[in-house]
Amino acid sequence: LLELKRPSTRAGGDQARALAEALGAGVAPGLAVVLPIRTADAVDHALVLLDAPGRSLDPADVDVAAAFAAACGAVLGQTRLVAEQAARVAQQAALARAAKTLNESLDLGDVLHTICVEAARILDADAAALYRGDAEAGLTIEAAVGQPPEILGLRLPPGVGVSGRVVPEPAPALACP
Numbered sequence: 001l002l003e004l005k006r007p008s009t010r011a012g013g014d015q016a017r018a019l020a021e022a023l024g025a026g027v028a029p030g031l032a033v034v035l036p037i038r039t040a041d042a043v044d045h046a047l048v049l050l051d052a053p054g055r056s057l058d059p060a061d062v063d064v065a066a067a068f069a070a071a072c073g074a075v076l077g078q079t080r081l082v083a084e085q086a087a088r089v090a091q092q093a094a095l096a097r098a099a100k101t102l103n104e105s106l107d108l109g110d111v112l113h114t115i116c117v118e119a120a121r122i123l124d125a126d127a128a129a130l131y132r133g134d135a136e137a138g139l140t141i142e143a144a145v146g147q148p149p150e151i152l153g154l155r156l157p158p159g160v161g162v163s164g165r166v167v168p169e170p171a172p173a174l175a176c177p
Contacts, residue, residue, distance in 0.1 A: 008035045008062050008069075020050050030054055033062065035069040039077040047072065094122040112143035120145050131156070135168040 011019055016032035030053025037045035047069045051057070098118030105111055116128040127146030131139035139156040156164050162175040 008033055008066055010034075010057070010062075016050065019048065023048060025050055028053070031057065033057060033065060035065055037069050037076060038073040039080060045072070045076060091122055094118065098122065109143070113145070116143045116145045129163075131163055131167075133167070135159070139163055139167065 011032040011034070012030060016029045019032045019034075020027055020029050027050055029050035031051045033049040033051075035047045035049070036043040037047055039045070047065070049065060098114075098121075101114050101118060102111060105114070112130050112132075116130050119125070120128040125146070127144070129141050129144040129147060129151065132142045133139040133156075135158055138158045138160075141151050141154045144151050159165060159168075162173050166173045
């Protein structure tokens, strides 16, 4: 369907049964209609309709199904936008909470630990570490969450690892497996 860039694709007989089996459907259809569900400029969902053997669909039926798929795409697009907006609102609230929490203590150790805690919350991360130092002297882990306590005090020579390469650069870095 995606390769053909068609508004729908029909399959009958063995193809319809194979599709139903692949989907884990408990029916043995004679006809399958697959419709793309478009959100924005992408097709990231598909609607599959399975019907009993002996039934045929006329073009008007397919047009109605295509209109329904288009409406589904609009709803899914709106749902995605709402979820993205909620995530942004949650991040803004987390930033405000973090700023408030950071201002509650003047103890450097507490502030560094709080930075790690709030950064992990804001980004929904499993762990965070805060290094202190510079590109010439190297880095030392001063605070961490989601890490074993023995990581505190670990020194990295200048330029070592992603953390060491970020220090002299003005931009963040992303490390992926």
